[in-house]
Amino acid sequence: MRREAPPNLASSSRRTFVAGLAVLGMGTHMFGRRAVAQTSAVPRTTPHLIDVHHHIAPPRYITELGPTKHLQPVSRNWTPARSLEDMDRAGVATAIVSITTPGVWFGDSAAARRLARECNDYAARLMVDFPGRFGVFAAVPMPDIEGTLREIAYALDTLKADGIAVFTSYGDKWLGDPAFTPVIEELNRRKAVLYTHPTEPDCCRNLVPDVPAPIIEYGTDTTRTIASLVFSGTSTRFPDVQFIFSHAGGTMPFLAERFTRLPLANKDLAARVPNGVAHELRRFNYDVAQAAHPMALASLLKLVPVSQVLFGTDFPFRTSVDHVRGLADYGFSAADLQAIERGNAVRLLPRLKA
Numbered sequence: 001m002r003r004e005a006p007p008n009l010a011s012s013s014r015r016t017f018v019a020g021l022a023v024l025g026m027g028t029h030m031f032g033r034r035a036v037a038q039t040s041a042v043p044r045t046t047p048h049l050i051d052v053h054h055h056i057a058p059p060r061y062i063t064e065l066g067p068t069k070h071l072q073p074v075s076r077n078w079t080p081a082r083s084l085e086d087m088d089r090a091g092v093a094t095a096i097v098s099i100t101t102p103g104v105w106f107g108d109s110a111a112a113r114r115l116a117r118e119c120n121d122y123a124a125r126l127m128v129d130f131p132g133r134f135g136v137f138a139a140v141p142m143p144d145i146e147g148t149l150r151e152i153a154y155a156l157d158t159l160k161a162d163g164i165a166v167f168t169s170y171g172d173k174w175l176g177d178p179a180f181t182p183v184i185e186e187l188n189r190r191k192a193v194l195y196t197h198p199t200e201p202d203c204c205r206n207l208v209p210d211v212p213a214p215i216i217e218y219g220t221d222t223t224r225t226i227a228s229l230v231f232s233g234t235s236t237r238f239p240d241v242q243f244i245f246s247h248a249g250g251t252m253p254f255l256a257e258r259f260t261r262l263p264l265a266n267k268d269l270a271a272r273v274p275n276g277v278a279h280e281l282r283r284f285n286y287d288v289a290q291a292a293h294p295m296a297l298a299s300l301l302k303l304v305p306v307s308q309v310l311f312g313t314d315f316p317f318r319t320s321v322d323h324v325r326g327l328a329d330y331g332f333s334a335a336d337l338q339a340i341e342r343g344n345a346v347r348l349l350p351r352l353k354a
Contacts, residue, residue: 047093050345050352051320052137052195053246053289053312054083054095058122061099064115070102074316080126083315084133090320092313093342094352096135097123098165101199104139105170112141116151124159135349137165137195140183143173148183156190162349163193163242168225169201176228176235188238193348195244198222222250226284227259233272235280242348243284244310248291253299256281278303285348287312288340292326306336310344 057071057078065071087095104115116139126134138155141147155161164187166175173179175196187194198218208216222245229235229243245252252259260277263270273280282304289312291297300309311327313320327337346353 047088047091049090049092049094049311049320049324049341050349051087051092051095051313051315052244052310052345053197053287054097054315055100055317056080056083056097056123056126057099058119060118060122061115065102072317075100078316080130084130086313086315086320087133090324092320094133094135095313095315096137096162096195096345096349097126098137098195098197099139100197101167103167103199105141105143109141109144109147112144113147113151115139116141116147117154120151120155120159120161124161135352136161137163137193139165142166142183143170143179145179145182149186152183152186152190152192156192162351163195163244165195165197167199168196168221169199172202174201174221174225174228176225176230176232178232181234184234184238184241188240191240191242193242193244195246196222196225197246198250219247219250222246223252223255226250226252226281230259230273230277230280231262231269235284236273236275239283244348245284245286246312246314247287247289248296248300249281249284249286249303252281253296253303256303282308284308285310285344288323288327289314290318292323292330294330297330306332306339307344307347309340310348311341 055075055078057075062071062076062078066076083095083097086092099119104119105112120136120138123134123136123138127136136155136159138151138159138161140151140155152164155164166183168174175184184194198221200213200217201221201224204217204220205213226245226249235241235243256278259281263273263277284304285308286300286304287310288297291300311323313323324341327340332340
């Protein structure tokens with residue numbers, strides 16, 4: 001049954017973006033055992049994969065941000081056809097789409113609300129126009145809490161979005177900050193999926209000359225927000241939020257020993273994590289976007305079970321083929337590979353079972 005088409009898109013606002021995302025589009029999978037540039041060598045199979053980390057740039061979004069020249073060419077050139085071509089090449093059945101950095105918030109709540117609504121309506125229209133091929137992690141105008149709560153209701157109740165997308169930080173606040181508690185509380189009430197994407201926080205811009213934010217800061221900011229959620233007690237208080245963290249959890253798996261030992265020396269922290277830090281880390285979900293290589297996978301899988309790992313590509317900055325090959329080269333069993341490529345996402349998003 002086809003969904004009722006969402007309303008037409010309207011106009012909105014513009015603003016800036018961090019430079020350097022182009023590095024995310026590097027073509028070859030340097031950590032795999034086989035070259036990945038030869039996409040034609042991938043066997044064409046019945047599409048079955050579910051990509052939970054797939055970015056779009058709606059036409060109105062490009063129009064609003066384009067004049068600033070801060071959107072990377074790969075985003076400015078995005079179209080549904082490009083997504084579908086990449087998906088079909090690697091056997092991806094469904095991509096759950098989201099808006100990536102710089103998002104929709106540029107200091108003006110009214111403009112951010114309009115732009116989030118436009119992006120979400122466009123994404124929902126993709127679901128109507130291409131049945132079964134797309135899902136939606138809806139954009140919200142964080143840190144505007146009232147606007148975010150309204151957009152959550154609209155996205156989940158009216159558009160039937162698959163979940164909500166947020167960034168790892170806003171200014172100098174991470175997701176466990178009390179300012180964001182109403183949002184986490186509402187998502188917990190709904191038992192909703194909360195997809196997180198890293199960004200560059202105010203504290204840590206241009207720290208190393210010639211090294212753009214995606215190289216270091218994105219993985220680090222993912223770790224900061226996980227720490228914020230765990231050590232504030234937020235993840236314990238709201239256990240029904242289904243968190244997805246990008247890029248295999250950033251640097252967090254490498255720092256897991258430090259995470260788990262911290263409460264041993266701090267009774268206040270220990271009280272906020274009564275089930276233990278490892279329990280919280282192991283119940284989160286992690287995608288493999290730009291992390292489908294032995295170094296990231298080995299670290300992540302020493303910490304969490306395969307059931308918490310999801311297929312993701314970071315398209316259009318990387319390709320689906322990169323990640324299919326990376327996972328195949330790692331040596332997973334057929335059952336584990338099926339779980340990562342599809343089964344675990346279906347558990348979180350049961351509507352995709354069909």
